[in-house]
Amino acid sequence: MRRYLVTDLAMDLGTANTLIHASGQGIVVNEPSVVAVDQRTKKVVSVGVEAKAMYGKTPQDIVTIRPLKDGVIADFEAAKIMISTLISKAKLKAFILKPTIIIGVPSGITQVEKKAVIESAMETGMGRVYLVEEPMAAAIGTNMxxxxxxxxxxxxxxxxxxxxxxxxxxxxxxxxxxxxAGDELDDSIVKYLRRSHSLDVGVFEAERIKILVGSAFETEQKLETEVAGRDLSTGLPRRLLVNDTMIREAMAxxxxxxxxxxxxxxxxxxxxxxxxxxxxxxxxxxxxxxxxxxxxxxxxxxxxxxxxxRDPLTAIVRGAGKVLDNFEVFKRVVIN
Missing domain, CATH: 3.30.420.40 (ATPase, nucleotide binding domain)
Incomplete structure (x- = not known):
């Protein structure tokens, strides 16, 4: 009977991206973990893809916030709004019963951090909240x-x-x-360009560089891309051609x-x-x-x-989804 009254969920609440799996439907949301807020009114302007696109380009009154840092909730209110908004983006049927949600969390999470995750989910209308350590969820998601x-x-x-x-x-x-992890790799590129080339770039531009030419081992083919930033000496816009060797050094x-x-x-x-x-x-x-x-x-x-x-970006949410859909088999991996 429960399946006709409610859509249960699994979530990868990530520092960079949040993914949601709905029972019987698969992955229904995959968006950046970013919230844009109007500081004057304290109202949320946008969440997810739209908020990330606004980063560094908004008026002074609007700030973009990443509610999670190092895998855990750093801004409780922003996280609560983000979770609620992304669940609504899934366009699920109205809940008759409160849904169960399974959320992937870092293996080193503290009791205080666990509580923040559970409370943020409960305050968005969830009934029961179960936590699964991310590496366990990823292992299940990759069929290990x-x-x-x-x-x-x-x-x-x-x-x-x-x-x-x-x-x-x-x-x-x-x-x-x-x-x-990924954020630290992005930061290392930002610092390298400032230190070695007097060029200031944003973290999302650094992320783009990492994706296009970043490598951890020497590549067979030379990779290049142009980066746009601000010259630290003149304050003027400047472009720089970077290659895989430079970015490998940056991320070393x-x-x-x-x-x-x-x-x-x-x-x-x-x-x-x-x-x-x-x-x-x-x-x-x-x-x-x-x-x-x-x-x-x-x-x-x-x-x-x-x-x-296969599809490493979705491994955690796929694993959490398997736990959700086969709870009796996997309930022993739940940590709360």
């Missing part, structure tokens, strides 16, 4: 055999955090959440931090689990999995086979 006794190593590189976990028999044997430190986190995972488990991983390899998920050469870099440094998940 988490029910088996053999170890699986998942590396989920999101916007705010990189989650490294070793999973077997529906449980996490090892996990680490580091606050180095955060890329090393991500690779080092995989090293620590291998040192942190038993010899038997390490043998499983050496045989099965590493699975990359999240937006960071799309960085050119990251798999090659891990393989080069560690000698492990590396696989990128």
């Amino acid at each position: 055999p988490i029910h088996q006794s053999r170890a699986n190593l998942i590396v989920d590189i999101g916007g705010g955090t990189t989650e490294v976990a070793i999973i077997s028999m529906f449980a996490t044997a090892y996990s680490e959440s580091i606050r180095v 430190e955060p890329v090393k931090a991500i690779v080092d986190s995989v090293h620590r995972a291998m040192y942190g488990v038993s010899a038997e689990m390490a043998a499983d991983i050496t045989s099965r390899g590493v699975v990359l998920a999240g937006g960071g999995a799309l960085i050119r050469g990251l798999g090659k870099r891990i393989q080069h440094d560690m000698g492990l086979p590396v696989h990128r998940s």
Whole structure:
């Protein structure tokens, strides 16, 4: 009866993007985690794609806010409005019963941070709120055999955090959440251009550069793109041609931090689990999995086979959706 009265949801509440899965429908929302607010009236002007497009281009009275930082809620009110607005964008049928929602959260989340996520969801009209650690959700979303006794190593590189976990028999044997991920890569590009070329660019322009020419390992073909910014010496607009070598240098430190986190995972488990991983390899998920050469870099440094998940950007929400749609099978992975 419940399925006719309510549409239950699964959500990847990400630092960079928020994705929503509706039971029986699949992914119904995939938008940037950005809110634009009018400071005079305190009213929300836009959410998601429209708000991101406004970044750095709005009048002084309108500010763009990213409600999440490092994978957790940093602005409770903005997060609540964003969740509510994005759920409404899904154009679901009116709720007769309050929906259940399953939300992916970082593995290193504190009790205070858990409470903020749960309360923000409850205040948007949700009935029950269940939390699943992001690496577990990503592993389920990529069809890793988490029910088996053999170890699986998942590396989920999101916007705010990189989650490294070793999973077997529906449980996490090892996990680490580091606050180095897509945002840190973008920031490293901003800092590099300021330091080495006296050019000031915004974080979303840096993100565009990362996508177009960023790499973690030497590329076979030279990549170039033009970047627009403000000259720090003259204050005037200036353009600069950047290439993959420059951006690889810019991102070197955060890329090393991500690779080092995989090293620590291998040192942190038993010899038997390490043998499983050496045989099965590493699975990359999240937006960071799309960085050119990251798999090659891990393989080069560690000698492990590396696989990128299908559609890595949606791995967490697909996994949370599977937990939602097959709750009796996966309920043991819920952490609250």
